[in-house]
Amino acid sequence: MGCSGRDTSECTGVTLGCTGTRWDARKQEIIKITEQLIEAVNNGDFEAYAKICDPGLTSFEPEALGNLVEGMDFHRFYFENLLSKNNKPIHTTILNPHVHVIGEDAACIAYIRLTQYLDAQGRPRTSQSEETRVWHRRDGKWQNVHFHGSGAPVAPLQ
Numbered sequence: 001m002g003c004s005g006r007d008t009s010e011c012t013g014v015t016l017g018c019t020g021t022r023w024d025a026r027k028q029e030i031i032k033i034t035e036q037l038i039e040a041v042n043n044g045d046f047e048a049y050a051k052i053c054d055p056g057l058t059s060f061e062p063e064a065l066g067n068l069v070e071g072m073d074f075h076r077f078y079f080e081n082l083l084s085k086n087n088k089p090i091h092t093t094i095l096n097p098h099v100h101v102i103g104e105d106a107a108c109i110a111y112i113r114l115t116q117y118l119d120a121q122g123r124p125r126t127s128q129s130e131e132t133r134v135w136h137r138r139d140g141k142w143q144n145v146h147f148h149g150s151g152a153p154v155a156p157l158q
Contacts, residue, residue: 035094044086057147059146114128
């Protein structure tokens, strides 16, 4: 990744803000799987999202009104009733990702997430959230086991 500004991943539609730092392979893995998870959200693809998340995923997020939620049912509701019905483009930019590698099979990533979307009148809008994800590798596969989001809800209400 060059530091001319941003490196846009062609396969995910997620833009990674450039920091000018060389990351080791493990940190790159965590950034990549985080991009894949966000792309599943943007596309309303619950099946892809569920494959990346632990079934017992815990989260604090604006949609839960400050409450800790556990499991996938809370998230499934948004996929089935909002995200999968959205036919307008959504683009996400991850700014300043910072990865903590916690041993061979655990890592944590913190970043700013900018989400660009079209509102009900077709006007471009941007929302910002601050996110932290805890990842655990089981059987060679990274799974998101905890999520904490602050700021604007990830799912723009249109």
